[in-house]
Amino acid sequence: xxxxxxxxxxxxxxxxxxxxxxxxxxxxxxxxxxxxxxxxxxxxxxxxxxxxxxxxxxxxxxxxxxxxxxxxxxxxxxxxxxxxxxxxxxxxxxxxxxxxxxxxxxxxxxx
Numbered sequence: 001x002x003x004x005x006x007x008x009x010x011x012x013x014x015x016x017x018x019x020x021x022x023x024x025x026x027x028x029x030x031x032x033x034x035x036x037x038x039x040x041x042x043x044x045x046x047x048x049x050x051x052x053x054x055x056x057x058x059x060x061x062x063x064x065x066x067x068x069x070x071x072x073x074x075x076x077x078x079x080x081x082x083x084x085x086x087x088x089x090x091x092x093x094x095x096x097x098x099x100x101x102x103x104x105x106x107x108x109x110x111x
Contacts, residue, residue, distance in 0.1 A: 002028045004093045006086060009071060009107065010043060013080035019043040022071055022082060024064055026098055029053060034060040038067060061098060068103045082107065 008023040025037040033055045041047020052063050071082045084107055089095040 004028065004090045005095050005098055006088045007084070007095075007099065008086035009082035010085040011074050011078060011080045011082045012043075013078065016079050018078050018080060020074075020078070020082075021047070021085070022067075023086070024067065026060065026064070036060045036063050061100075064098060065100050065103060068100070072103065072106050084108070 003025055005026040006023065008021060010022075011018060011020045013019075019042055021039075021041065021043045023037075023039040025039070027035045027037070029035050033053045034057050036052045038050040038052075039047055040049075052060060054060055075081050087095075
């Protein structure tokens with residue numbers, strides 16, 4: 001998979017011993033289809049990975065939007081919010097068209 005965009009979030013709550021990481025990677029495969037890999041789990045552990053692929057970029061954008069919106073409910077579910085930990089994009093790749101601005105902005109709001 002050709003990695004074009006990687007964005008990772010972490011949530012830490014020492015009281016409840018919650019230390020979670022959630023990473024989204026966008027790329028292209030050998031058949032030039034769009035791919036999205038989601039890796040999640042406890043920080044520092046192996047975790048799990050889900051992979052999605054489609055020739056239609058709008059389908060992959062919908063997957064990303066839905067997954068990131070779910071992370072916004074973390075304070076209710078696990079007691080702490082996710083915060084941006086890593087962001088990298090390939091030169092010339094339009095990350096703004098893949099990461100919904102309204103959802104991303106909510107990760108930076110004070111809670």
